[in-house]
Amino acid sequence: MPGDSSKVNINSGGAEKNTYDAIVIGSGISGGWAAKELCEKGLKTLVLERGRNVEHNKDYPTATKDPWELKHRGRITKETHEQNPLITKAAGYGEDNQHFFVNDKDHPYVQEKPFDWIRGYQVGGKSLTWGRATQRWSDFEFTGPQRFGYGWDWPIRYADVAPWYSHVEKFIGICGNKDGIESMPDGEFLPPFDLNVVEQHLKDSFLKNYGNRYLVHARWAHLTKPNQIHLDQGRAQCQARNLCMRGCPFGGYFSSNSSTLPWAAKTGNLTIRPFSVVHSIIYDDKLQKASGVRVIDSVTKETTEYFAKIIFVNGSALNSNLILLNSTSARFPNGLGNDSGILGKYVCFHNYRGWMSGHIDGFEDKYVYGRNPTDTIIANYRNLHKIDTDFVGGFTTFAGAYRERGDGDRCPEQIGAAYKEAMTEAGPWHVYAYVQGETIPKAINHVRLSADKKDQWGIPLLVTSVGYDDNDERLLKDFFTQTEEMLTGAGVKNITHSDSKQAPGLDIHEMGGCRMGNDPNNSMLDKWNALHHCKNVFVTDGACMTSTGNQSPSILYMTLTARAANHAVEELKKGNL
Numbered sequence: 103m104p105g106d107s108s109k110v111n112i113n114s115g116g117a118e119k120n121t122y123d124a125i126v127i128g129s130g131i132s133g134g135w136a137a138k139e140l141c142e143k144g145l146k147t148l149v150l151e152r153g154r155n156v157e158h159n160k161d162y163p164t165a166t167k168d169p170w171e172l173k174h175r176g177r178i179t180k181e182t183h184e185q186n187p188l189i190t191k192a193a194g195y196g197e198d199n200q201h202f203f204v205n206d207k208d209h210p211y212v213q214e215k216p217f218d219w220i221r222g223y224q225v226g227g228k229s230l231t232w233g234r235a236t237q238r239w240s241d242f243e244f245t246g247p248q249r250f251g252y253g254w255d256w257p258i259r260y261a262d263v264a265p266w267y268s269h270v271e272k273f274i275g276i277c278g279n280k281d282g283i284e285s286m287p288d289g290e291f292l293p294p295f296d297l298n299v300v301e302q303h304l305k306d307s308f309l310k311n312y313g314n315r316y317l318v319h320a321r322w323a324h325l326t327k328p329n330q331i332h333l334d335q336g337r338a339q340c341q342a343r344n345l346c347m348r349g350c351p352f353g354g355y356f357s358s359n360s361s362t363l364p365w366a367a368k369t370g371n372l373t374i375r376p377f378s379v380v381h382s383i384i385y386d387d388k389l390q391k392a393s394g395v396r397v398i399d400s401v402t403k404e405t406t407e408y409f410a411k412i413i414f415v416n417g418s419a420l421n422s423n424l425i426l427l428n429s430t431s432a433r434f435p436n437g438l439g440n441d442s443g444i445l446g447k448y449v450c451f452h453n454y455r456g457w458m459s460g461h462i463d464g465f466e467d468k469y470v471y472g473r474n475p476t477d478t479i480i481a482n483y484r485n486l487h488k489i490d491t492d493f494v495g496g497f498t499t500f501a502g503a504y505r506e507r508g509d510g511d512r513c514p515e516q517i518g519a520a521y522k523e524a525m526t527e528a529g530p531w532h533v534y535a536y537v538q539g540e541t542i543p544k545a546i547n548h549v550r551l552s553a554d555k556k557d558q559w560g561i562p563l564l565v566t567s568v569g570y571d572d573n574d575e576r577l578l579k580d581f582f583t584q585t586e587e588m589l590t591g592a593g594v595k596n597i598t599h600s601d602s603k604q605a606p607g608l609d610i611h612e613m614g615g616c617r618m619g620n621d622p623n624n625s626m627l628d629k630w631n632a633l634h635h636c637k638n639v640f641v642t643d644g645a646c647m648t649s650t651g652n653q654s655p656s657i658l659y660m661t662l663t664a665r666a667a668n669h670a671v672e673e674l675k676k677g678n679l
């Protein structure tokens with residue numbers, strides 16, 4: 103059978119030497135949080151990371167470079183494009199940060215339907231390159247699928263996670279404004295980045311014209327005014343350089359590398375093992391629980407087993423599905439904990455296809471000072487208390503305004519004297535908006551293991567079979583119609599909209615496959631993110647998502663991870679795991 107882990111040739115390093123209290127698979131956004139919480143609670147914790155080590159600051163080679171110091175001024179060469187047609191599509195990918203993304207050829211997978219799987223395999227994972235938007239979910243999102251019959255019910259509600267959101271926000275640092283909006287609860291905010299004059303105008307106009315459509319300050323993982331806990335992490339105030347995806351030498355935005363991992367290391371309880379590809383989780387039939395993991399050294403290809411009482415699976419949503427599907431045993435022939443047969447199903451994502459822009463007059467005497475690494479947010483206003491559209495789910499709109507300067511329309515030649523001239527003068531105010539839409543989890547949107555294709559470590563390739571549906575088309579249409587109406591009402595002109603028709607996955611918010619739920623016949627994980635049928639394995643990355651909501655998901659992964667880690671330690675103390 104594909105991925106039958108009983109057929110792996112084991113070259114064990116010796117059980118005692120390789121035994122820890124806890125193992126965390128993956129060192130990205132969620133794995134970093136698992137490591138922090140478990141180490142702080144005194145557990146000797148092994149973090150297994152398939153990629154290379156990336157040490158905060160030391161391994162940010164471009165962080166302080168000016169454009170002229172980069173060989174191609176930050177642009178991607180034709181050769182890189184041709185060799186990496188997939189990963190070069192990732193938002194923000196450039197010459198300055200390509201070392202934090204995988205190469206296409208090294209990490210193949212099978213696209214049964216087009217799916218752009220964007221990955222960053224290194225210590226820190228995608229926490230180095232993420233966009234940093236961090237709004238909280240509301241109960242509208244937790245209850246929407248069940249209330250309106252388009253999905254499975256979550257086993258938790260906002261009240262279950264609210265204190266854990268606070269726990270995470272205080273530690274990582276989130277800037278924002280307390281706006282009191284029902285659909286986007288307030289958090290523990292540091293001061294926000296200011297709205298500029300046009301953004302303030304849009305905010306006022308939307309409120310005046312609709313009464314319940316809120317444009318608010320960015321809620322973003324930036325230290326606008328660090329507290330002691332941030333200084334204790336060795337981080338400093340965000341300098342608003344807006345070069346975040348290179349790694350920040352100030353630790354001005356949250357990454358695992360600048361925050362959770364060094365914090366975990368300070369306890370003396372952390373061991374990170376880079377170059378360690380987790381092949382599968384070992385299930386002990388006698389103990390009826392997981393006993394450890396099998397790891398292939400990515401360089402030597404040697405296989406080793408590591409053992410622990412609890413295992414956190416944080417490889418990022420689709421990799422966690424892959425690991426679980428590949429963890430077969432006599433008890434679980436279809437993947438660890440997969441009695442229900444739903445592992446790998448109900449994979450979902452965010453609809454990121456819509457973009458709008460335009461110009462606005464009347465503010466030519468106003469300017470902005472400094473850079474702003476954030477976008478303002480229009481909180482979801484659709485399908486909250488009732489379905490008020492022809493689709494289900496909601497959407498968040500990110501928006502903003504800036505003064506053009508030497509931009510394409512006014513100066514098509516991006517080089518030479520005319521360009522220099524155009525750069526010296528501030529142009530018109532440009533307004534933009536883009537969508538982050540909820541999608542419906544469906545059994546047909548799934549991932550599975552290839553029956554015949556393997557990667558260079560002998561692990562079956564992942565097959566992705568994920569597509570859009572009519573609901574996505576209707577949501578997108580509504581975003582265009584409503585946003586055009588709102589912008590027109592605010593005096594924005596020359597409004598254009600574009601549907602990128604991008605494949606799912608390029609949103610980089612892949613979720614599901616190992617969803618939470620109360621019923622073990624229809625879900626993989628209980629309300630504490632533990633596998634229903636293997637209670638010492640916790641899955642707390644995007645794989646656990648029962649539905650997608652419309653908020654940026656990563657802060658929820660961190661929140662669920664912290665909550666689950668604390669529960670796991672309590673259960674350990676009681677002798678239940």
Ligand SMILES: Cc1cc2nc3c(=O)[nH]c(=O)nc-3n(C[C@H](O)[C@H](O)[C@H](O)COP(=O)(O)OP(=O)(O)OC[C@H]3O[C@@H](n4cnc5c(N)ncnc54)[C@H](O)[C@@H]3O)c2cc1C
Pocket residue numbers: 127128129130131132133150151152153192193194220222223224225226227228229231232233234235236378379380381416417418419421422425610611643644654655656657659
């Ligand atoms: C350009 C960009 C913009 C984004 N913007 C936002 C945003 O604004 N807001 C938001 O909420 N999210 C955003 N995201 C998404 C966010 O980065 C992810 O949701 C988040 O990183 C997921 O955390 P994770 O821990 O699940 O995975 P990751 O951070 O990807 O970490 C997973 C780690 O596991 C390792 N791993 C995988 N498989 C194995 C294995 N078999 N063995 C050992 N190790 C393994 C990987 O190498 C990686 O280091 C963005 C992402 C990108 C790239």
